Amino acid sequence: MAENTKPSINAVLKESLGNLQSLAGPDAAGELADNIATIIDYKMVTFSLAGKDYAIDIMKVKEIAKAGRFTYVPNALPFVLGVYNLRGDIIPIVDLRLFFNIEVPEREYDAIENMLIVVIGDQTFGVVVDDIDKVVGIKKSTINPPHPLFGDINIKYIQGVVEVNNRLYVLLDIERIFGAKQDVSAEAEAAAAQVANGVSKIAVQTTQKSAAQKVAESKAESAQPKSEPKPVEKEVKREKIDYSFIVNGLSSMKKFIVTGLNEKWMQGRYTDWENERGKDKTQLQTASDADAFLKTFFSPCSGTWWSKEYADSIYKALPDNSAKQIVVWNPGCGKGYETYSFACLLKKRYPDAKIKIYAHEVDLLSISNAPLLSVPADVAGDWYSPYVTKKANGEYTFAQDIRDSILFEYHDCANTNALPPVDIVFARDVLSFLSADAQKRIAADFADKLKGNGVAFVGQNEVLDNMEGSKWNVRTVGSVTVFGK
Structure with missing residues (x-):
């Protein structure tokens, strides 16, 4: 299937820079290029949907193309137009207008559409828009946070808004649109902090009692001889704390929820994990640790052909x-x-x-x-x-x-x-x-x-x-x- 592609993003950017230089004159060309280099630290591809200006990070765009005759996928959501053979790679095609509930005329099967080919992680998608405009370079600090004013689009899909040459662009978070954004590093840091501060947090919780409770406990303690916890009791308490931290870590990093459904496996796996890592090294510090812990959970031949x-x-x-x-x-x-x-x-x-x-x-x-x-x-x-x-x-x-x-x-x-x-x-x-x-x-x-x-x-x-x-x-x-x- 033949496809008609526009010039590459780099070619468009080069042409735009040349036009700016010609407007300023030959003497100012070098100075202009230097100034642009010093202020531009973010580039975005701009396009339109229903007459409004939008943009996405150029680093997510592989190429731009025109194509039609997408292969229909039964029972797919309305905004999925089908799949398309892009030089041997089968990629899904998503109509961004339909995704945002923008009314569009009923399309013909062989209608040629403007597409942005985007790469999210190791996956490639085709995104259909009305018109693809140009590459715009900006200073990243000029991007303003999203505002509820843009009520026609869910604010969670907006990375920010930026004004360039009296045109206001809505910068879309393309990773969140395709559900690929996972703040793994933040979750890992949070889990690590939780592990590091776990004992102190427990101590803080136990001290948050009313004055009356403290007085009563103090009197009770003075009336009874003090006794240190037995070593076995300390060990059991430590294991319970470590176990609960792992349960919380799996939930935050991998959305793995421990209940009666899998608790038997979880308890056995914790024992094996403690033997593998050592009693003082059981905590899940990173997403890789969580993956290693869950390695034995999955059923045989999961995600592949069956033996x-x-x-x-x-x-x-x-x-x-x-x-x-x-x-x-x-x-x-x-x-x-x-x-x-x-x-x-x-x-x-x-x-x-x-x-x-x-x-x-x-x-x-x-x-x-x-x-x-x-x-x-x-x-x-x-x-x-x-x-x-x-x-x-x-x-x-x-x-x-x-x-x-x-x-x-x-x-x-x-x-x-x-x-x-x-x-x-x-x-x-x-x-x-x-x-x-x-x-x-x-x-x-x-x-x-x-x-x-x-x-x-x-x-x-x-x-x-x-x-x-x-x-x-x-x-x-x-x-x-x-x-x-």
């Missing part, structure tokens, strides 16, 4: 079911590896049934690319072979009946889940990264959505029967635990 051994273990745990249609809910499906793998197993286990999988994910890029997932040759030759087909270009993809059995949807399971009754819930390692209230609510939703003979699979280190108010029948098949109503 034959793991596929066989899940296959053996699937219950008998003579229904003509097997309905599955797969929240947190990620990039689709898990969903396709489970679809193949279901086809093998229930060959005469029609399989229907509702696969939900909150990561926009992952859910956009999931329907396009191809199968590597080595995987296609493994246990997946009966369920894949070879295309004319030599690549492998899943057979049509497997692909037709899956409905990929952008959806947060913490919200309302409008689903029909299901036979199977397959939700590995999902609930632990939700709030305690959401865990309880969604676990109840699992029970409500499951048919009478339905079953639920959760993460290898998660248990539904230990959650408050839950009533589940537990069945273990090999290394796999199955929860039934």
